[in-house]
Amino acid sequence: MKDIYVLGIETSCDETAASIVKNGSEIISNIVASQIQSQKRFGGVVPEIASRHHVEQITLVIEEALEVAGLQPKDLDAVAVTEGPGLVGALLIGIHAAKAFAFAHQLPLVGVHHIAGHIYANQLIQSMEFPLLALIVSGGHTELVLMEDHGSFQLIGETRDDAAGEAYDKVARVLGLPYPGGPHIDRLAGESETQIEFPRAWLEPDSYDFSFSGLKSAVINFKHNLEQKGESVDPTQLAAGFQASVIDVLTTKTRKAAKEFAVKQVIAAGGVAANKGLRASLETAFQEEGIPFYVPPISLCTDNAAMIAAAGSAMYVDGIRANLSMNGRPGMPLESWK
Ligand code: KG4
Numbered sequence: 551m552k553d554i555y556v557l558g559i560e561t562s563c564d565e566t567a568a569s570i571v572k573n574g575s576e577i578i579s580n581i582v583a584s585q586i587q588s589q590k591r592f593g594g595v596v597p598e599i600a601s602r603h604h605v606e607q608i609t610l611v612i613e614e615a616l617e618v619a620g621l622q623p624k625d626l627d628a629v630a631v632t633e634g635p636g637l638v639g640a641l642l643i644g645i646h647a648a649k650a651f652a653f654a655h656q657l658p659l660v661g662v663h664h665i666a667g668h669i670y671a672n673q674l675i676q677s678m679e680f681p682l683l684a685l686i687v688s689g690g691h692t693e694l695v696l697m698e699d700h701g702s703f704q705l706i707g708e709t710r711d712d713a714a715g716e717a718y719d720k721v722a723r724v725l726g727l728p729y730p731g732g733p734h735i736d737r738l739a740g741e742s743e744t745q746i747e748f749p750r751a752w753l754e755p756d757s758y759d760f761s762f763s764g765l766k767s768a769v770i771n772f773k774h775n776l777e778q779k780g781e782s783v784d785p786t787q788l789a790a791g792f793q794a795s796v797i798d799v800l801t802t803k804t805r806k807a808a809k810e811f812a813v814k815q816v817i818a819a820g821g822v823a824a825n826k827g828l829r830a831s832l833e834t835a836f837q838e839e840g841i842p843f844y845v846p847p848i849s850l851c852t853d854n855a856a857m858i859a860a861a862g863s864a865m866y867v868d869g870i871r872a873n874l875s876m877n878g879r880p881g882m883p884l885e886s887w888k
């Protein structure tokens with residue numbers, strides 16, 4: 551069978567990325583230009599600034615992805631681009647670049663859901679086996695998705711308020727840590743055993759939904775109360791207490807769902823899946839259950855284009871095509887493609 555080379559493009563948030571993936575599972579090149587240094591100054595992502603950065607970087611990262619791969623546009627089979635969800639201005643930069651490239655080189659175009667991309671990052675390390683349960687934890691999403699097959703997504707739980715990464719970033723901000731806060735809280739949490747018991751939002755007994763805003767408020771109130779009494783706050787203790795609550799809820803619900811749906815594989819995806827404590831907790835839980843658990847290396851957990859190329863390759867093989875009228879879809883739902 552002929553090898554398939556797909557160019558992936560990702561610009562939904564603050565990384566401008568292009569990658570070439572062979573046969574949906576082998577990374578040939580993976581270029582990420584991050585804006586984190588610049589967005590740090592504002593304590594978060596400013597959409598207008600994100601779009602400007604993408605405009606400056608997009609052509610360069612696509613050229614570099616081809617150069618590192620040692621391939622010409624004519625060697626490619628398709629172009630896959632993040633269609634949504636994300637910041638609309640940011641998405642459009644990647645989409646316009648993808649359309650122009652596809653049109654100029656007469657290549658098919660595929661529109662990829664960002665979360666499908668995060669899930670398919672796992673295809674780059676381990677082939678997916680179904681039924682599969684995916685825990686997606688990123689800056690904008692906290693979801694449990696059941697997959698019966700490639701391209702089939704069933705949402706069984708999601709956050710009712712803040713995403714896990716959002717809670718990490720907000721708590722980090724209160725603790726005076728730089729953006730994005732997740733890695734800093736992760737580091738601090740690893741430095742201390744927690745003695746502070748923050749609440750766990752289990753919600754209704756059978757619910758696979760999540761809620762993190764109450765926890766976030768509890769951490770903030772705890773800090774303010776101490777400060778009002780003139781006592782000092784130990785950031786490592788707060789970070790460890792906050793992280794213990796997040797990990798407990800994520801692990802318990804994922805474990806329960808994996809058993810209920812009798813899945814053959816559990817995967818974690820998204821920026822928060824880079825968290826050391828969460829990775830260790832999920833690994834232990836699924837070792838105990840005897841269910842194979844996989845999580846991509848940290849560089850493939852945070853936003854990248856290899857994951858978009860991987861999902862795009864599976865869609866391309868299934869005959870899914872977009873046309874040149876594709877638009878950015880900021881609120882795009884995760885729909886099955888078959
Ligand atoms: O998937 P991602 O790169 O972008 C989105 O699609 O949102 O996720 C970014 C999120 C941020 O909230 C960041 O703080 C969080 O992932 N994050 C972490 C860690 N590394 C990144 N959260 C906890 N622990 C980490 N080690």
Ligand code: ZN
Nearest residue numbers: 688820821853
């Ligand atoms: Zn993401």
